[in-house]
Amino acid sequence: MWQQLVYGVVEGAMYALIALGYTMVYGILGMINFAHGEIFMVGGYAGVLATGLLLASGAPPFLPLLLAGGVLFAMVASSAWGATMERVAYRPLRGSPVLCPLIVAIGSSFFLSNLVMVCQGNVRLRAPSVARDWLVTTRLHLGGDVHVSALEIAILGAAAVMMAGLTLFIRSTRLGRAMRATAQDRTMAGLMGVPIDRVIAATFLIGSALAAVAGFMWALYNSAILYTEGYLPGMKAFTAAVLGGIGNVPGAMVGGFLLGIVEGLGVGLVSSDYKHVYAFVTLLLVLLVLPRGILGERVAEKV
Amino acid sequence: MKGLRPALNVLLLGVTAAAVTFPIASIRWRQDRDMPATITADALRIGIAVCLVGWAALGLGALVRRLRRTEVARAAAGLATRPAPRIAFLGLLAVVLLALPFVASRQIANLAVETCIYAVLALGLNVMVGYAGLLVLGYAAFFAIGAYTFALLALRLGLGLWVSLPAAGAVAMLAGLLIGLPSLRLRGDYLAIVTLGFGEVVYYFLRTEVALTGGEFGLPNKDLPGDLQKHTSLFGSGPLLEPTQWYWPALGLLLLAVFVIRRVERSRVGRALMALREDETAARCMGIDTMRLKLSAFAFAAMWAGFAGVLWAGKRNYADPRSFDFMQSIMILAMVVLGGLGSIPGAILGAVLLHAGPSLLRNVFPGIQEYRLLIFGGLMVLLMVYRPQGLLGSARLRLRAPPEGAPP
Structure with a gap:
């Protein structure tokens, strides 16, 4: 059971990274970016393909180099998709009824996952063993049967660094302040001279980059990635974002970890048959008590 | 330049x-x-x-x-704006619909039956999303409940369609009330995610509870053998086996759905639903019992999915969880939105385009199979960007400014 808890925390870290993208976009645009799971999946593919290119180009099989190359390339690839999607599909629809961006998101998500299928084939893309073996076999024993692999520590560490970085960024940079202002009141922020379009594009860039890192982690952690694998993690990450209170950045982190832990405990204590159900049941129970999520603001009804 | x-x-x-x-x-x-x-x-x-x-x-x-x-x-x-072409169009449509089972191949008839079933689903979901403005992302769950209710009743008790249809409708309604109750406090996207969760829970329940539902193998399976279509006699005509035989029940259900939902749309309840969509607080101030109304909308919409599920399982002679995953819910929603929110012809057109479209595309261009969903996704994006109100929909516009000469 404790081992399952470890798995849960690690998966939770990845959910949290994806959830940040959902929650940032929601906070600023008030829309659910359903294609975010696909952005995450593209990140996984791009990361693995980049390590493949590095290996093929005769670069030394030096682990940090491979990982850094994969992460960087994944971030660039996913951010490019995120920003393009925003520019081509979401921006023309700003201000139209909520359901339109939703359908566009679903369409883009079809498009993206099938593009990957057409280009990369209907087979799982395996993460190269050079980039993975040492990380998985090096283990730290925590007593009993419980152990943590170097990969798990790396995932948790990277996630922590990225979350801390994002928090600092939002709190103390000019662009971060612009983002907060836009989330609070887009029209007012625009009148105050905040370049709204650029802020929104930046939000998509950053959210996609975070998801890309999670995607590369996912590919390494599960040893491979497939074009359909954006959906379920994406859905769960969205659940995590709602759980924490959508639109709320610390909430997404809390929600992600909570979801991972609940899943781990559920698998460890009850059964793994319902692994994918625990997330949604938790959400239902939490929303019954706190209809706006754990850290969501209590907004007074505007009449 | x-x-x-x-x-x-x-x-x-x-x-x-x-x-x-x-x-x-x-x-x-x-x-x-x-x-x-x-x-x-x-x-x-x-x-x-x-x-x-x-x-x-x-x-x-x-x-x-x-x-x-x-x-x-x-x-x-x-x-095109005069009434005469409209009548001509409806007449032509009627002729095509009547002649279809006699001239169409088995494959086309099959596609027509499935499209009718999807159209019923789209109409049902339209009540919730289009009229009441409640975004529901787990509609396929009700569809599944209908299909499995029929499969279980037929296999375990040997009951036919005449019992299964109302029973499936009733069970789906109950499920609608069940998920509607906790949703009453939630608004907008929170409601969407909770219904999405409900859909996923039902889906994994069907896949996991092997003893009841046959798990991934569906119903009937080797532990619960049988033949669903043996129990599908409607008017003493014997069991319905061929797609052409399923055509009339499916079309009948679709016409019934159109008739009933049209009546509801123009009734007191329909207007109340639209008031709910436009502004919930204002609707409550005008004396609308929003709780009851939302619950009724949930139950009513779920009922149609239940009916559709019975036909689906009967036509396929089989009920398995794969037909009821999240993608299915999304496809039904896409039919409603692409066709035009709150529009009955729109929902039907959406079902035709999104269900029959890809299959016909595959038949006309066999090489396209691999790119089918890619093109489909791209078209969905383009259509929404250039026509956000959907193909036939302008529900909000119509409500705000009725065109001249429109019936009051």
Whole structure:
């Protein structure tokens, strides 16, 4: 059971990274970016393909180099998709009824996952063993049967660094302040001279980059990635974002970890048959008590 | 220079497409053949293709604009708004619908039956999303409940369609009330995610509870053998086996759904639903019991999915969880939104386009199979960007400003 808890925390870290993208976009645009799971999946593919290119180009099989190359390339690839999607599909629809961006998101998500299928084939893309073996076999024993692999520590560490970085960024940079202002009141922020379009594009860039890192982690952690694998993690990450209170950045982190832990405990204590159900049941129970999520603001009804 | 602007924009789009697709389109890594990763020129080709398609579209657009200015086009537009063509269109539609089972191949009849079932689903979901403005993302769950209710009743108790249809409707209604109750406090996106969760829970329940539902194998299976279609006699005509035989029940259900939902739309309840959509607080101030109304909307919409589920399981002679995953819910929602929110013909058109469209596309262009969903996703995006109100929908506009001469 404790081992399952470890798995849960690690998966939770990845959910949290994806959830940040959902929650940032929601906070600023008030829309659910359903294609975010696909952005995450593209990140996984791009990361693995980049390590493949590095290996093929005769670069030394030096682990940090491979990982850094994969992460960087994944971030660039996913951010490019995120920003393009925003520019081509979401921006023309700003201000139209909520359901339109939703359908566009679903369409883009079809498009993206099938593009990957057409280009990369209907087979799982395996993460190269050079980039993975040492990380998985090096283990730290925590007593009993419980152990943590170097990969798990790396995932948790990277996630922590990225979350801390994002928090600092939002709190103390000019662009971060612009983002907060836009989330609070887009029209007012625009009148105050905040370049709204650029802020929104930046939000998509950053959210996609975070998801890309999670995607590369996912590919390494599960040893491979497939074009359909954006959906379920994406859905769960969205659940995590709602759980924490959508639109709320610390909430997404809390929600992600909570979801991972609940899943781990559920698998460890009850059964793994319902692994994918625990997330949604938790959400239902939490929303019954706190209809706006754990850290969501209590907004007074505007009449 | 000004005339070049669109062409330059398309070029920019092509360059972007090449750059963006580079990571996944241009890096090939055939791991199965132990080949190292290589870079191909595929992204470049995609970019060029986007440019060509874009320029073609620009040219076509200019042509259409020029044609529209001619006298003939104006006369045609004037003709289309008169009632006579409308009657002619309905007549033609009736003839096609009546003749279809006699002339169509088995495959086309099958497609027609499925499209009718999807149209019923789209109409039902339209009540919730289009009229009441409640975004529901787990509608396939009710569909599944209908299908499994019929399968279990037929296999375990040997009951036929006449019992199963109302029973499935009732069970689906109960499920609608069940999920509607906790949803009453939630608004907008929170409601969406909770219903999505409900759909997923039902889906995994069906896959996991092997003793009751046969798990992934569905019903009937080797532990619960049987033949669903043995129990599908409707008017003493014997069991319905062929798609052409299913056509009439499916079309009948669709017509019933159109009739009933149209009556509801124009009733007190329908107006109350739309008031709920426009402004919940204001609706409550006008004395509308929003709790009861929301619950009724949930139950009513779920009921149609239950009916549709019975026909689905009966036609396929089989009920398995794969037909009821999240993608299914999304497809039904896409039918409603693409056709036009709150529009009955729109929902039906959406079902025809989204269900029959891809299959027909595959038949006409066999080579397209692999690219089918890619094209489909792209078209969905384009359609929404250029026509956000859906193909036939303008529910909000109609509510705000009735056209001249419209019935009160």
